[in-house]
Amino acid sequence: MSTEPTPSQTIGPFFHDALLDEDRSQLVSPDDPGAMRIVGTVYDGAGEVVPDAMVEIWQANRAGRYNHPADDRDDLLLEEEFSGFGRAGTDADGGFSFLTVKPGPVPGPNGMVQAPHVMVSVFARGLLKRLVSRIYFPDEEEANAADPVLSSIEDQELRRTLIARDEGGALRFDIRLQGDGQTAFFGF
């Protein structure tokens, strides 16, 4: 059998009943002392909001441990009830929202440490494959400056798109798919 990868295709406009039938946007209880809201709006290249996108997040817990067998660092607390995965559709105003906790720092390449960050996937009609981005935190200036991924981005304006903005009560991470202020997107 072929082991050549299956190509990606767009999520299209009609995924809601299949993928968003359950609310997966709350990774923690609102009562969690570390609960933090991340909000954002998805914009297209004309500056119009994108009301039919789906945003997924994947992150380590507050100790910096991923709830996954490949992260076997038993010295770090594993919170079984914290999956680290979230999924939200955008609303009529292009908005999405997650309730989560700030992840701890995690290991990077060559023994380096990565600043706290959240992995992001964006799917939408008109996106033939997902877009991958990362959310970094505005109160981590020192860690962000030393982060191997952030510091590999030479374009300062592009780098800044990855750092969420503190709105007081919530962090804002807008996603601009194209044009002025386009968000930094990653490939593997």
Place this chain on the structure above:
Amino acid sequence: MTKRMGEETAGQRREEDPPYFYPDYVSTRLRAPRKPLIILPRTLSDVTGPAYGHGPVGEFDDDLTRHHSGEPLGERIIVTGSVLDGDGRPVRNSLVEIWQANAAGRYTHENDRHPAPLDPNFSGAGRCLTDDDGHYRFVTVKPGAYPWKNHHNAWRPAHIHLSLFGGAFRSRLITQMYFPGDPLFGQDPIFQSVRDEKARRRMISTFDLETTQPEWALGYRFDIVLEGREATPMENHR
């Protein structure tokens, strides 16, 4: 560190994947990023991923013909196959989610304005987990083709949407499964956006007499290969 991470033209990384910007598919024109992608080094952040990204799977979630009191209209089909990682190993216990139009080519979605009938016995959404051999299996009806407004007289070939997680953030994939011999392939910019012909063929299921059940349902086989491989302990840098 910086030298290890080059930049590339957006969308040119995996040759089997479509580019982001593909003007024939009109919706890409304002949604495709135009700045180069930044290459991510392989780290714990992306060799891990949600074990499965959904709540428990219900008993009949994999049988889309049993979600209502009656049976849906259309050609009953079985869709089955393996989910493999980039090394050809089965991806076990991994969530597969599907959605599709009904036999008349209509989605149960408020934004679908195609004047074809809805089927009160078909919602078109299902999910299952792969088994220990990486196999998945759905029972459904064959979706119809449907018109869309991309260009004059544009029609989507019959297809089923599939969403897969695999074992890692890296392996996340959403794709579409097509049916063999569809006359609409040539004019469909979404199918044609995959530029490599061999790669396009990997999105077409095969009719399978072995999967077909006598006097009950036609069988189609669709194997899926995800990017990447399982993480090794070596990658758990301390």
